[in-house]
Amino acid sequence: MENHRENLPTDPVAALARARSPESPGPDTPAGTAVRHWPGPPRPIPEAGPADLDLRTLLRLSLAASDASGRLRPTPSAGALHPVDTELVVGTGCSLPPGRYGYDPLRHRVHHLGPPVEGTPPGVTAALSVTVRRTVSHYGHRAWPLLLLDTGHAAAALLLAARVLGVEGCDVRMDGRSENPLAVVRIPPPDGQGPKRLADPEDRPTPADLLTRRSTPPPLRGSPPGEALQAILATAERAGDGRLLRWCAAVGPPRPGLMELAPEGATLRPYAFGEARPTLAAWAAGQAWLADAGAVLLAHGCPADADAAHIRRAHLRAGFAVHLAHVTALRHGLAARPVGSWQQADLGAALGAAPGRDWVVHALALGTRNADEENPT
The missing domain is CATH 3.40.109.10 (NADH Oxidase)
Known part of the structure; x- marks a missing residue:
């Protein structure tokens, strides 16, 4: 066998x-x-x-x-x-x-x-x-x-x-x-x-x-409505273990930055300011299309000194939560694609915190239209 x-x-x-x-x-x-x-x-x-x-x-x-x-x-x-x-x-x-x-x-x-x-x-x-x-x-x-x-x-x-x-x-x-x-x-x-x-x-x-859930082929352009992004973040946070992972979403203009759910979960609030999507594209095995994605949901955590059990838990939970968020996105009429391969994606260090403590673990790219709609036959 x-x-x-x-x-x-x-x-x-x-x-x-x-x-x-x-x-x-x-x-x-x-x-x-x-x-x-x-x-x-x-x-x-x-x-x-x-x-x-x-x-x-x-x-x-x-x-x-x-x-x-x-x-x-x-x-x-x-x-x-x-x-x-x-x-x-x-x-x-x-x-x-x-x-x-x-x-x-x-x-x-x-x-x-x-x-x-x-x-x-x-x-x-x-x-x-x-x-x-x-x-x-x-x-x-x-x-x-x-x-x-x-x-x-x-x-x-x-x-x-x-x-x-x-x-x-x-x-x-x-x-x-x-x-x-x-x-x-x-x-x-x-x-x-x-x-x-x-x-x-x-x-x-x-x-x-x-x-009908599938990973939408890139590009995924068009900013998701705030209500849909809030629902996707809420799904991820409910499914993800808050002791292991935090969740935010990178968005583009007119106010580019990272957004997260407010503590009561009823609204979105800024987590960090500035355009993050080109950096995410470089971190995600050079997938350039991420720089133009409508939004990118991020699971982050799993520090460099995490033990084997913590690593397994964090990644299993990230895949679990992104899957549920993916279905929420599709039910809101969005295009969505999980992104799992991340190199040098030290989000905490990029935001000025101590290095090695807060890494991108998994992601879900979001958009209001996909490649087929961009290039109709």
């Missing part, structure tokens, strides 16, 4: 420091198979009964590919390489019999791996790990933080799919203590009384919201 943990860094602190450096990756190497090799024959996911958790729909809305190449999945991934692998531990109350299964997102099938572990709770528990080779094949030494961000995106995709099904009480665990799995998402079955109403209807997306 393919070793999906191959090349995980033995020293995550050193690996992140190198990924943040200006060193360029080497030439591309083979990415290997697009899906982890699960043993045994593939099995279709049965239709759900009226009291079952619908795993077929849950996975179709979160992780399933829409074409044979595997690139078109509803979960963003650096380079569309999709390194995240999903093992399902199924308890009672699901459309699959209890047991352990490996999920194949290309065929939308599962492979039976064995019986459930003792004490498996009702519903499904998705354990997310990574095949490192896929991302390393293109990004080389820059892959480590990208693998964590991709895993956070996948965890958020599962949570959103559960919300479409009306399921509350999901448990997302991304404590950074484990490399295998990196994240665990537990989704309970229906309670037999029908879907619960979420407290905030805005938190419940539609199937179309999830199936």
Whole structure:
């Protein structure tokens, strides 16, 4: 079986420091198979009964590919390489019999791996790990933080799919203590009384919201309305751990600078003054189009002396929160694209604070129009 943990860094602190450096990756190497090799024959996911958790729909809305190449999945991934692998531990109350299964997102099938572990709770528990080779094949030494961000995106995709099904009480665990799995998402079955109403209807997306979410190709121009930017920042702050990350958005003229939510969350306020987008473009692996983006949502924190668990937590949480913010942006009619690769992006030092304390971890570029609208055929 393919070793999906191959090349995980033995020293995550050193690996992140190198990924943040200006060193360029080497030439591309083979990415290997697009899906982890699960043993045994593939099995279709049965239709759900009226009291079952619908795993077929849950996975179709979160992780399933829409074409044979595997690139078109509803979960963003650096380079569309999709390194995240999903093992399902199924308890009672699901459309699959209890047991352990490996999920194949290309065929939308599962492979039976064995019986459930003792004490498996009702519903499904998705354990997310990574095949490192896929991302390393293109990004080389820059892959480590990208693998964590991709895993956070996948965890958020599962949570959103559960919300479409009306399921509350999901448990997302991304404590950074484990490399295998990196994240665990537990989704309970229906309670037999029908879907619960979420407290905030805005938190419940539609199937179309999830199936049509894509990373918009650049350029992304046009300043988002203040109301939309405020909603995106609020989503990110709710989903991001405030002990790990802070959030702001770089905006352009007429008043260029960094904006953040005021403490009560009802308004935006300046965080720093001055045009930041060209600097962000240079930090983001030289992606020049960011200098003209309508706005750039930034997750920042994770100091240089953070330990391995802190690094994993911060990046997993950043991917998770940016994914939810991405869907909020799309629901406001905006173009959006996650940006995960950052070099020398010491935001704190750039703003005059002590160096090495406040780094850009992840971002979401925003605009009111995309490349297709800029260049209609």
